[in-house]
Amino acid sequence: xxxxxxxxxxxxxxxxxxxxxxxxxxxxxxxxxxxxxxxxxxxxxxxxxxxxxxxxxxxxxxxxxxxxxxxxxxxxxxxxxxxxxxxxxxxxxxxxxxxxxxxxxxxxxxxxxxxxxxxxxxxxxxxxxxxxxxxxxxxxxxxxxxx
Amino acid sequence: xxxxxxxxxxxxxxxxxxxxxxxxxxxxxxxxxxxxxxxxxxxxxxxxxxxxxxxxxxxxxxxxxxxxxxxxxxxxxxxxxxxxxxxxxxxxxxxxxxxxxxxxxxxxxxxxxxxxxxxxxxxxxxxxxxxxxxxxxxxxxxxxxxxxxxxxxxxxxxxxxxxxxxxxxxxxxxxxxxxxxxxxxxxxxxxxxxxxxxxxxxxxxxxxxxxxxxxxxxxxxxxxxxxxxxxxxxxxxxxxxxxxxxxxxxxxxxxxxxxxxxxxxxxxxxxxxxxxxxxxxxxxxxxxxxxxxxxxxxxxxxxxxxxxxxxxxxxxxxxxxxxxxxxxxxxxxxxxxxxxxxxxxxxxxxxxxxxxxxxxxxxxxxxxxxxxxxxxxxxxxxxxxxxxxxxxxxxxxxxxxxxxxxxxxxxxxxxxxxxxxxxxxxxxxxxxxxxxxxxxxxxxxxxxxxxxxxxxxxxxxxxxxxxxxxxxxxxxxxxxxxxxxxxxxxxxxxxxxxxxxxxxxxxxxxxxxxxxx
Numbered sequence: 001x002x003x004x005x006x007x008x009x010x011x012x013x014x015x016x017x018x019x020x021x022x023x024x025x026x027x028x029x030x031x032x033x034x035x036x037x038x039x040x041x042x043x044x045x046x047x048x049x050x051x052x053x054x055x056x057x058x059x060x061x062x063x064x065x066x067x068x069x070x071x072x073x074x075x076x077x078x079x080x081x082x083x084x085x086x087x088x089x090x091x092x093x094x095x096x097x098x099x100x101x102x103x104x105x106x107x108x109x110x111x112x113x114x115x116x117x118x119x120x121x122x123x124x125x126x127x128x129x130x131x132x133x134x135x136x137x138x139x140x141x142x143x144x145x146x147x
Numbered sequence: 148x149x150x151x152x153x154x155x156x157x158x159x160x161x162x163x164x165x166x167x168x169x170x171x172x173x174x175x176x177x178x179x180x181x182x183x184x185x186x187x188x189x190x191x192x193x194x195x196x197x198x199x200x201x202x203x204x205x206x207x208x209x210x211x212x213x214x215x216x217x218x219x220x221x222x223x224x225x226x227x228x229x230x231x232x233x234x235x236x237x238x239x240x241x242x243x244x245x246x247x248x249x250x251x252x253x254x255x256x257x258x259x260x261x262x263x264x265x266x267x268x269x270x271x272x273x274x275x276x277x278x279x280x281x282x283x284x285x286x287x288x289x290x291x292x293x294x295x296x297x298x299x300x301x302x303x304x305x306x307x308x309x310x311x312x313x314x315x316x317x318x319x320x321x322x323x324x325x326x327x328x329x330x331x332x333x334x335x336x337x338x339x340x341x342x343x344x345x346x347x348x349x350x351x352x353x354x355x356x357x358x359x360x361x362x363x364x365x366x367x368x369x370x371x372x373x374x375x376x377x378x379x380x381x382x383x384x385x386x387x388x389x390x391x392x393x394x395x396x397x398x399x400x401x402x403x404x405x406x407x408x409x410x411x412x413x414x415x416x417x418x419x420x421x422x423x424x425x426x427x428x429x430x431x432x433x434x435x436x437x438x439x440x441x442x443x444x445x446x447x448x449x450x451x452x453x454x455x456x457x458x459x460x461x462x463x464x465x466x467x468x469x470x471x472x473x474x475x476x477x478x479x480x481x482x483x484x485x486x487x488x489x490x491x492x493x494x495x496x497x498x499x500x501x502x503x504x505x506x507x508x509x510x511x512x513x514x515x516x517x518x519x520x521x522x523x524x525x526x527x528x529x530x531x532x533x534x535x536x537x538x539x540x541x542x543x544x545x546x547x548x549x550x551x552x553x554x555x556x557x558x559x560x561x562x563x564x565x566x567x568x569x570x571x572x573x574x575x576x577x578x579x580x581x582x583x584x585x586x587x588x589x590x591x592x593x594x595x596x597x598x599x600x601x602x603x604x605x606x607x608x609x610x611x612x613x614x615x616x617x618x619x620x621x622x623x624x625x626x627x628x629x630x631x632x633x634x635x636x637x638x639x640x641x642x643x644x645x646x647x648x649x650x651x652x653x654x655x656x657x658x659x660x661x662x663x664x
Contacts, residue, residue, distance in 0.1 A: 001573070004573045005573070008315075008573060008575070012315055012319065015319060015322065016322070019322050019325075019337065022337055023337075026334060026336065027334060034331070034594075034595045034598055035334075036329035036331075036332050036334040036336055037336075038595070039321075039325055039591045039594075039595075040322060040325045040336065040337070043318055043321045043322045043325065044322065046318050047315065047322065050314050050315045050318060051315065053311055054311050054312070054315060057311065072368075073371075074367045074368070074370065074371045075364050075365075075367045075368060075371075075568065078363075078364060078367050078536075078540075079364065079561075079564075079565055079568075082360075082540060082544075082561060082564075083561065085544070086544065086554065086557050086558065086561060089544075089554070090554060094545075098541060101537075102537045102541070105536075105537045106533065106537070109370050109533045111533050116533075116534060120534055120537065120538075124538060124541050128541070128545055131180075132545055132549060136183070136549070137191070138545070138549040138552065139552055140545070140548075141554075
């Protein structure tokens, strides 16, 4: 946790500096001494101070964390799958990509029950179609190919 | 009184009761689904009311509104997926109770607190609405700034193990809240050329990502470990003595919820966090908050449902909508030929009091649906995580998309989900980010508006009684954990000194005894 906290404090300083520098480039439209950069720069300043405090605390603290990286593989694969799903929906449409992604997910989790492998993707799609598209009139994307 | 009795008799119409039952069910379902907010539900059903009689039409919307606010708590408790932003605070302790196998009890507490909070807020609406509305009108820019600051100070209560990390998360959230058009000068900030960012980062996809998607990612770790189901659901019922302990929390939170609800610009999300904070402050076991304390669930739920009655106060008495839902309601009332404002009570007293009774019934229906449905709701937890996780993730995507029918919100949800996963892993609390995103725009706009009002004199914030009180409360709330530590340290030292003194005295006595001998 100690290393993670030190890295986090650097990330926080990085974010604060980024916002500060970007805010510096804003056009100066002062309204009673507070232009558009006033609050972002104030927050960025506070964030830097807090990040430095975290850094100092982390340096002083003993590292008593346990590593848990072994479980992360499946998490990262899921994140990747969701990214792929969101990227492909506008092109191929929700009703084609989603069942495929759900099947891929189930296979990734080593699910072998055929009822779940077929029933779950179809059930999800049917639920979304009835509730969101038909009842709530949400225009579920059909993809560029099928439009 | 006569008007109330007439209102009660009007409600006994089978058509009205049927509409209320239907609206309650629709509201609960919509509220439970991430991304589908109470505002969306009310807006979707608004056109349906045009052909209805005024009372029936308005009560349909009221039923959906009240039901949705309650419905949000169901998934917040069971899956750490707040259906509505108002239930974000409920997830903090509700989900922890579920992890302990106490989902049944958590849902019972949520149902009872929601119904009681809602009913009392309607009673307050009936009794003192005009007086309260006049008080709410005193909330100008400095008071709203102070309220936002007070809301942000709650970060100290919801930071979990580390206040410093909570503050970092909160300030990062405040920075994100500055993205979009500058509220005073109209200058686009940090938009990077994306037109979607002009109106800022919508906090609902962030909420869905930080709570629901990140939890789905975390459940992958459990699947990897072979932990495929939630803890066994113990059918632990809420005992009478446990409920008695919660009554004070419910009443206090109801007061907070009603008060915040009537302030324009502040809604159930702020009310539930404020009530949560106060419940923790007054609790005998503040350390148990965030670890599955029933008081946390009770406070948040009583406050957000009480907020519904509170939001009706300025709407009906002054014609001022306090939030987005009541703005839609205002439209519905006007379509029905009812002009909200002081004259509404004298010109259409019969309709107004029928609405009041209907609102009370809508809150009692929460009790009916909630207590009846708990057995059904908790069955969600019997579904294996392998099945539940993809369902949650797909709902996160569709829910975020349906907010504005664009994919930008879906990407925001995903990024928030990934960040939320890492935040949890490295023990950064996610709730301060949400709180900051909700309150950031309110804080900035009202601070700068106050400075414009006072020609740049910051003293305006400290010379108005309500504003000053809230600022003092904010400072006390923020530094409460530190103050508590100092007091405990002081007490510890004095006890140590006393015990040391006693030891010295004992030694002296012993010496005297020895000398005497």
